[in-house]
Amino acid sequence: MSDNAAKLELNGTTYDLPVLKPTLGPDVLDIRKLYGEADVFTFDPGFTSTAACESAITFIDGDVGELLYRGYPIEQLADKSTHLEVCYLLLYGELPTSSQLADFTQRVTRHTMVHEQMHYFFRGFRRDAHPMATMVGVVGAMAAFYHDSTDINDPWQREVAAIRMIAKLPTIAAMAYKYSVGQPFVYPKNALSYSGNFLHMCFAVPAEDYVVSPVLEKAMDRIMMLHADHEQNASTSTVRLAGSSGANPFACIAAGIACLWGPAHGGANQAALEQLREIGTVDRIPEFIAKAKDKTSGIKLMGFGHRVYKNFDPRAKVMKESADEVLGLLGVENNPLLQVAKELERIALEDDYFISKKLYPNVDFYSGIILEAMGFPTAMFTPIFAISRTVGWISQWKEMIGEKNQKIGRPRQLYIGPAKRDYVDLRHR
Ligand code: ACO
Numbered sequence: 024m025s026d027n028a029a030k031l032e033l034n035g036t037t038y039d040l041p042v043l044k045p046t047l048g049p050d051v052l053d054i055r056k057l058y059g060e061a062d063v064f065t066f067d068p069g070f071t072s073t074a075a076c077e078s079a080i081t082f083i084d085g086d087v088g089e090l091l092y093r094g095y096p097i098e099q100l101a102d103k104s105t106h107l108e109v110c111y112l113l114l115y116g117e118l119p120t121s122s123q124l125a126d127f128t129q130r131v132t133r134h135t136m137v138h139e140q141m142h143y144f145f146r147g148f149r150r151d152a153h154p155m156a157t158m159v160g161v162v163g164a165m166a167a168f169y170h171d172s173t174d175i176n177d178p179w180q181r182e183v184a185a186i187r188m189i190a191k192l193p194t195i196a197a198m199a200y201k202y203s204v205g206q207p208f209v210y211p212k213n214a215l216s217y218s219g220n221f222l223h224m225c226f227a228v229p230a231e232d233y234v235v236s237p238v239l240e241k242a243m244d245r246i247m248m249l250h251a252d253h254e255q256n257a258s259t260s261t262v263r264l265a266g267s268s269g270a271n272p273f274a275c276i277a278a279g280i281a282c283l284w285g286p287a288h289g290g291a292n293q294a295a296l297e298q299l300r301e302i303g304t305v306d307r308i309p310e311f312i313a314k315a316k317d318k319t320s321g322i323k324l325m326g327f328g329h330r331v332y333k334n335f336d337p338r339a340k341v342m343k344e345s346a347d348e349v350l351g352l353l354g355v356e357n358n359p360l361l362q363v364a365k366e367l368e369r370i371a372l373e374d375d376y377f378i379s380k381k382l383y384p385n386v387d388f389y390s391g392i393i394l395e396a397m398g399f400p401t402a403m404f405t406p407i408f409a410i411s412r413t414v415g416w417i418s419q420w421k422e423m424i425g426e427k428n429q430k431i432g433r434p435r436q437l438y439i440g441p442a443k444r445d446y447v448d449l450r451h452r
Pocket residue numbers: 286287288289291315316322323324325326327328329330331380382385386387
């Protein structure tokens with residue numbers, strides 16, 4: 024893996040740092056022995072220059088705006104594949120044959136219902152709870168309902184836990200939604216597709232039939248595929264770190280959901296739509312852009328910027344096309360929020376501030392508009408992201424647990440607190 028070494032000179036001694044060669048992407052300096060040999064740590068808050076693991080799942084080239092799942096470009100998958108096929112690809116490394124896909128679909132479908140007792144667990148939450156709060160709690164509680172798949176040392180249990188979470192997350196998110204609007208829970212309908220079933224569980228009511236629109240079903244499936252994995256982002260790293268201690272898979276995914284909720288990560292889709300609403304009309308955009316450029320305002324343009332993409336986010340392109348398609352179908356092409364979004368994007372992309380900082384629309388800029396047009400309240404945007412990302416989290420967790428020399432994650436620090444000092448008795452302080 025390493026054919027040359029970088030040299031680090033420190034206090035008169037030279038240390039060799041092996042250079043690891045990836046299949047794609049920049050070389051990686053191996054500093055694993057540095058502390059042992061040179062008694063120094065490296066400092067990298069936010070992990071901007073640190074590869075924390077080896078992974079064969081997802082590759083991003085942020086400079087050219089490329090995203091590959093197991094080598095396949097996201098645009099091709101979003102155009103030709105389905106979310107369940109993408110789940111198979113991410114989990115097992117290859118696109119399935121038709122019999123493998125049929126078998127996988129059947130395995131997922133058989134697990135879509137949740138334990139009936141879980142309904143009571145849901146009813147313990149306040150009706151006005153944010154569905155992400157409910158999801159963190161319910162997914163964590165899956166360990167109590169499905170303890171026959173919590174032994175991480177048993178590959179069969181790991182597999183069952185993976186299938187259970189991919190199958191049940193849509194049911195759990197739909198239940199959180201139904202509970203928040205005071206409607207009865209809708210059981211899954213296994214004749215429907217993965218995304219069709221999710222729409223059904225959210226929008227059907229016992230009083231009348233609900234027919235899933237094929238365009239909305241396809242758009243939802245695309246949203247799922249586009250969000251399915253994204254390399255070592257904050258929530259995935261959270262899942263890996265939680266899992267590195269040997270925690271059960273349900274607890275790890277609950278930790279990932281908690282991290283995803285933040286507005287700098289998955290919460291940005293809700294924040295982006297709320298911001299578009301706040302702007303309201305095209306004439307207010309310049310005033311708003313000025314605020315986003317002013318550091319003292321504390322305002323950022325939500326749905327813009329990305330830690331890795333410094334050219335464009337390939338998912339945003341697909342999402343923008345989907346927004347046009349869905350709004351066209353629903354006959355709301357003139358949706359004022361879409362007009363504001365498009366104009367905001369146009370103005371920002373011509374502005375020196377955004378150009379010089381390489382800030383482009385990310386996946387969340389347009390996804391909220393589609394979801395709102397479908398009938399989802401903003402609070403459901405991040406739960407839908409969580410459903411989609413579940414397969415990525417699980418694939419990364421399984422990859423980590425399967426590693427031979429897997430270690431607990433334990434970063435070090437640059438200590439800047441007081442030096443050692445003696446305790447001062449209360450009466451002398
Ligand atoms: N609006 C205005 N200015 C911005 C924005 C923005 N959306 N994003 C970054 N900047 C500025 C920063 O203030 C900073 O300026 P400086 O160099 O003068 O200090 C510079 O651009 C670099 O930004 P950082 O925050 O250092 O970049 P980082 O890689 O740490 O953050 C992030 C990336 C968190 C995504 C950031 O761009 C952001 O907060 N965007 C808005 C929230 C958002 O849309 N998040 C979704 C991310 S995608 C996802 O999770 C699916």
